[in-house]
Amino acid sequence: MKMHNANHAPSVERALDVIGLLAGSENPMSLAEILAKLSIPRQSLIRILNTLCDRGVVERTGQRGFYRLGMKLLYFGDRLQDKIKLRSIGRPLMRDLAEKTRKTVELSTLDRDQLILIEQVEGSEGIRLYSRVGSAYPYFHAVAAGKIYLADMTPEKRHKALAAIGLPPVTEHTITDPDVLEEEIRRIQEKGYAFEDQELRAGVRRLVAPIYDHANRLAGCVGVAATIFSLEMDQQEDLAAQVIETAKRISHGMGRSR
Amino acid sequence: MKMHNANHAPSVERALDVIGLLAGSENPMSLAEILAKLSIPRQSLIRILNTLCDRGVVERTGQRGFYRLGMKLLYFGDRLQDKIKLRSIGRPLMRDLAEKTRKTVELSTLDRDQLILIEQVEGSEGIRLYSRVGSAYPYFHAVAAGKIYLADMTPEKRHKALAAIGLPPVTEHTITDPDVLEEEIRRIQEKGYAFEDQELRAGVRRLVAPIYDHANRLAGCVGVAATIFSLEMDQQEDLAAQVIETAKRISHGMGRSR
DNA sequence: TTCTTAGAATCATATATGATATTTTAACAT
DNA sequence: ATGTTAAAATATCATATATGATTCTAAGAA
Missing domain, CATH: 1.10.10.10 (Winged helix-like DNA-binding domain superfamily/Winged helix DNA-binding domain)
Structure with a gap:
């Protein structure tokens, strides 16, 4: 205390x-x-x-x-959720994505320098939820959404942020080498989505795309979470197209011009 | 204050x-x-x-x-929801019902003498939600779930409760005659579900069935809410069968023997 | 029934509160 | 860009009241 x-x-x-x-x-x-x-x-x-x-x-x-x-x-939690524009716009689109992919769809955003999960829609795979609505993800470098935010920073800001925290290992798959992370960030900037391969939690993969607002600022991320059995490496490209499409629709609702 | x-x-x-x-x-x-x-x-x-x-x-x-x-x-709201057994058991079954019926599915329970909505799943009709999670329904007699609770009381207790509050009209369809309400309660006890026909809100209908726990006590209610255009009177029997089936499944999860 | 502990009552005093003064800040006007 | 103003935010301090220690009562578990 x-x-x-x-x-x-x-x-x-x-x-x-x-x-x-x-x-x-x-x-x-x-x-x-x-x-x-x-x-x-x-x-x-x-x-x-x-x-x-x-x-x-x-x-x-x-x-x-x-x-x-x-x-x-x-009651308080529900009233808060209704006030978050990103969520009210994203929710129906997330449900569509969950139906199409049958995977759990997650929506997250940065709030006071923390990456918060603000909504989840379970897919019909019925996989147990991975994180709790309202909770903060630890360590940007080990989370797909966190990597999106890192990729959105200027190199100076990113280096500064990473120097403050370091790259601690969360699982044995977590990226702990700064050069590997930079390579990953370059790939994210090029392809327009981030992939998390058991870096935060063993057996769990995520594929996440960025959402922009009317001023073209990064407003949040939407993506899918699944087990390694239901999200295999060769599905990545197909799934990415769907996730990016959903992110673009949400961005459009946030006022971003196409 | x-x-x-x-x-x-x-x-x-x-x-x-x-x-x-x-x-x-x-x-x-x-x-x-x-x-x-x-x-x-x-x-x-x-x-x-x-x-x-x-x-x-x-x-x-x-x-x-x-x-x-x-x-x-x-975070607090989400942690609370995970602690409510009725919700964790009911949620996947509600999702099934929402997919089948395409209507909004609602789960409510009595908490400190108030009827609280504890979970909602939107159906693909995409109808705007009617009530807020965490909020209390007013007036038992004007709500399908409330009528379920009234039907579950002994006549003495019910008369006492209703004498304390009366039967104020909420809409022009609300039951305000004690004899009509008693007839309605008899029908609920006989058929095993309650129907709300614009009694709480104009243009809105609900069909709700009771959930029982391991000790055969009324633990809550699950049902569908829809507009009068999407829930027509002649659909009542078919829909009731589906809602009652869902309620029975949730009851089973709550430990009720069949 | 007994025993334990939650919960209420009481009262002296420690500290949180509220009134007031000062500083900071951002919005607005020029 | 600079200056002004209003109101948020902080600082200070006397005192009102909330707190904490202690005692008593009630309730429920064993």
Whole structure:
């Protein structure tokens, strides 16, 4: 937990800590469990929980003293999604792509220097989803969408960003050699899409294309995620054409001229 | 805003007021706008906003002094959805139903005496969604899912609930006569599904069936929503069979024996 | 039934709050 | 391009109130 911060509301900080803890827990948590994880005095914690429960952001389970996330968060999350233009434009087109390819379609965008997954549509392959809506991808270099963003930067900016983080290996397939990454980025710029071959997660491949807005700025990325069994290397070119077409349609909806 | 409440955290109350206000606004709001709507001293509001912004729950737009909901709410909402068993079981089956019927499929459940929409799958008719995920339906008697819950109550409990609220008209089609509603409930109990004929919203029909859990308790409802043009009266029986089948499959996943 | 702990009540005080002053910033006018 | 202005954002400080420690009560698990 952070140090005292000027111009903050400490009680609100604590409330967000509680929500974050419950969000990360698979099961409802008891008061004692929450106390053990967060350094909040017991009575203060109870007051915060009372407040969050009365507002539906946290809910008490049938069992006394147990708490879980509340339905109000569904409402907030849904209202937020409706406000994101990229998502409302992209969603029907993603559904078309999911039907055609039968793969999971992902939409992501950069938000405060983080690459966030903002929507997913499952294809009829019924493959379990790979990442969670709202979560941030780690490490640009290991994610197809991240590589799109890297390819969109000037070389100076890119080198600076990569020098700050380095190229840590996520899986044994992750690109850790700067020269290999530069070659990859050149290929992306040339072909207009990025391919991720088990670099973020073993057994998972992604093929992703960039979306531009009315001012020709990179607004986000759309692509498909699948297992190595359902996305084989020789399908790449065909699939790329479909993904790029979807990205162009979304770009058009964002106001980009063709 | 509520009066001072013992064993609450007032700052957290205020923070939730801010989030709720931004959730209900179509556009980002300025500090002055928020100040005009909520009776929070300016300095206190700024501290709360600083805290929420640093945590990603609220975000500053490019324009100085403007605020909107932040992406962290996507994450929280998504984590909550994954925790709702009814949703994770129902979602793939809802998608099947949406493909077959081409209509919007809705999943709802009772949460703290409110009927909450917890998931929606759009059908390829591409009809604009009728209600928002996370939001509560008003008035049980005007909603197909609400009528399912009314039909599941003992007559005593139902009369008590309806006496407390009455049968206010929502549209000109809403049932406002207790005897008509009782007849409707008898039909629901007999046929195993509820039909909503423009009772909540003009031009909208719904057909909804109940989902039961391992203890044979009513766990939720699944159904389709459509316009009166795409859901005509003579389709009712055929569609009901499909909806009831989906509800039974979800019930089976919830542990109900057949 | 007993025991444990969540949850409420109480009260002194620590600190968060709110009022006020100052600084910063961006929008707008020239 | 420069200057002005309004309002966001920060800093300061006295004090109001929220907090935290402690005690008591209620509820539920074993």
